[in-house]
Amino acid sequence: xxxxxxxxxxxxxxxxxxxxxxxxxxxxxxxxxxxxxxxxxxxxxxxxxxxxxxxxxxxxxxxxxxxxxxxxxxxxxxxxxxxxxxxxxxxxxxxxxxxxxxxxxxxxxxxxxxxxxxxxxxxxxxxxxxxxxxxxxxxxxxxxxxxxxxxxxxxxxxxxxxxxxxxxxxxxxxxxxxxxxxxxxxxxxxxxxxxxxxxxxxxxxxxxxxxxxxxxxxxxxxxxxxxxxxxxxxxxxxxxxxxxxxxxxxxxxxxxxxxxxxxxxxxxxxxxxxxxxxxxxxxxxxxxxxxxxxxxxxxxxxxxxxxxxxxxxxxxxxxxxxxxxxxxxxxxxxxxxxxxxxxxxxxxxxxxxxxxxxxxxx
Numbered sequence: 608x609x610x611x612x613x614x615x616x617x618x619x620x621x622x623x624x625x626x627x628x629x630x631x632x633x634x635x636x637x638x639x640x641x642x643x644x645x646x647x648x649x650x651x652x653x654x655x656x657x658x659x660x661x662x663x664x665x666x667x668x669x670x671x672x673x674x675x676x677x678x679x680x681x682x683x684x685x686x687x688x689x690x691x692x693x694x695x696x697x698x699x700x701x702x703x704x705x706x707x708x709x710x711x712x713x714x715x716x717x718x719x720x721x722x723x724x725x726x727x728x729x730x731x732x733x734x735x736x737x738x739x740x741x742x743x744x745x746x747x748x749x750x751x752x753x754x755x756x757x758x759x760x761x762x763x764x765x766x767x768x769x770x771x772x773x774x775x776x777x778x779x780x781x782x783x784x785x786x787x788x789x790x791x792x793x794x795x796x797x798x799x800x801x802x803x804x805x806x807x808x809x810x811x812x813x814x815x816x817x818x819x820x821x822x823x824x825x826x827x828x829x830x831x832x833x834x835x836x837x838x839x840x841x842x843x844x845x846x847x848x849x850x851x852x853x854x855x856x857x858x859x860x861x862x863x864x865x866x867x868x869x870x871x872x873x874x875x876x877x878x879x880x881x882x883x884x885x886x887x888x889x890x891x892x893x894x895x896x897x898x899x900x901x902x903x904x905x906x907x908x909x910x911x912x913x914x915x916x917x918x919x920x921x922x923x924x925x926x927x928x929x930x931x932x933x934x935x936x937x938x939x940x941x942x943x944x945x946x947x948x949x950x951x952x953x954x955x956x957x958x959x960x961x962x963x964x965x966x967x968x969x
Contacts, residue, residue, distance in 0.1 A: 608719050608720065609909065610719070610935065611627065611628060611680040611682060611687070612680045613626050613628070613646065614678040615649055618668070618675040619642065619675075624964060627955075629954035630935050631935065631953075632931075632936050632951050633936070633957070635937065635939045635959050635964075636939075636941070636942060636957065636959065637941070637959035638941060639941065641961055642959050642961070642962045643939035644913050647937060648660065650679065650721065651721055651911060652677060653692055653719075654720070654721045654749075654909070655715075655745070656692070656700065656702065659745075664694045664695065664696070665697075668696055673696050674693065674696065675693075676694070677690075677691070678691050681718070683719065688704060688719075689706065690703075690715065691706075713748075713755045716752060717749060720749050722746075722897050722908050723745075725913040725914070726914060728742075729885075729889045729915070730889070733877060733885050736864070739867045740863075743803055746896060747802060750903055751802060753798070754802045757802070758795075758799055761796050768789070768792060771784060772785075772858070782853075785849065789846070792861060793842055796841065803834070804834070806899075807830060807831065810830060810895050810896065811829065813898045814830055814894075815827065817894045817895055817898075820926065821887050822887060826871050826884070827871070829869075829870045829871075830869050830892070831868045831870075833867065835861060835863075835864035835865050844860050869892075886918075886919075886923070887923065890926075894926075897930065897934070909935050909936075910935070912931075913939050932952075
């Protein structure tokens with residue numbers, strides 16, 4: 608699969624933009640805060656319906672405008688597809704595939720798979736559990752429509768249960784209705800836990816070899832799933848924690864409190880690892896993500912690299928660049944230096960300057 612072109616209208620700092628891509632490497636070069644990352648974000652939204660930044664639709668629309676448009680042309684299995692995303696300030700986004708509107712965003716997932724890698728991902732190890740859960744969810748929702756369905760419904764049930772917990776504080780007669788939402792939480796949460804376990808087990812099988820190469824065999828890594836509650840104990844623990852939930856008016860048990868753990872040579876790198884170890888573990892994780900997606904979809908994903916080269920030392924950069932030679936990649940950087948030129952066959956270079964994009968001669 609690969610991206611052919613992207614059109615933007617009234618999107619962040621772009622009034623209008625039409626840019627084409629080759630199946631290989633495209634460089635977006637320019638100083639900071641010129642709009643390079645906005646292009647990657649638009650590509651990601653067109654593939655997943657979500658901003659990698661977690662931005663709301665109204666914040667993406669160009670200042671003083673009411674709506675924005677993204678149009679992505681992509682090819683999968685030699686078949687072309689057109690994805691239209693219409694962002695509106697006061698309404699839900701409108702999405703169409705090949706001119707036909709879709710009712711649920713899940714219908715888009717899997718049409719094109721993307722892996723986004725930004726400097727923030729290099730902090731995924733040392734940051735809090737919410738960022739690691741987000742990593743799991745963003746990838747699993749692309750790869751597994753059943754997971755997406757269960758995850759969405761779990762969050763809806765969780766929101767309803769938390770609302771009910773607050774209402775019970777003023778009307779104790781509503782307490783009996785908690786059993787209904789407990790049943791929904793367990794139904795959908797159980798499937799979320801199972802899929803996350805399988806996903807992390809699969810990543811762990813791949814990440815060990817990658818990390819071994821990155822460290823020259825000096826360190827071994829093990830990643831695991833720290834589920835907040837097991838499938839077997841879910842119902843019992845949820846019931847046991849009910850009084851606590853009522854006290855704090857929020858649900859204390861479930862996959863919304865899960866985490867991932869990372870051990871290097873048996874030491875928890877989240878807490879005790881050096882910055883270098885944490886960055887190497889994060890890079891290993893992202894590279895393993897690419898390989899896992901490739902094995903699951905039997906194709907290569909599109910890789911979006913947002914200014915990560917400057918954050919890596921030469922050894923890590925070499926390994927990353929060697930890993931992407933057969934993958935369509937869009938790279939943002941502040942300068943395409945001789946190092947990048949010598950390591951990559953570059954198909955296109957665009958200079959981005961304050962929302963203006965100009966193709967440069969190779």
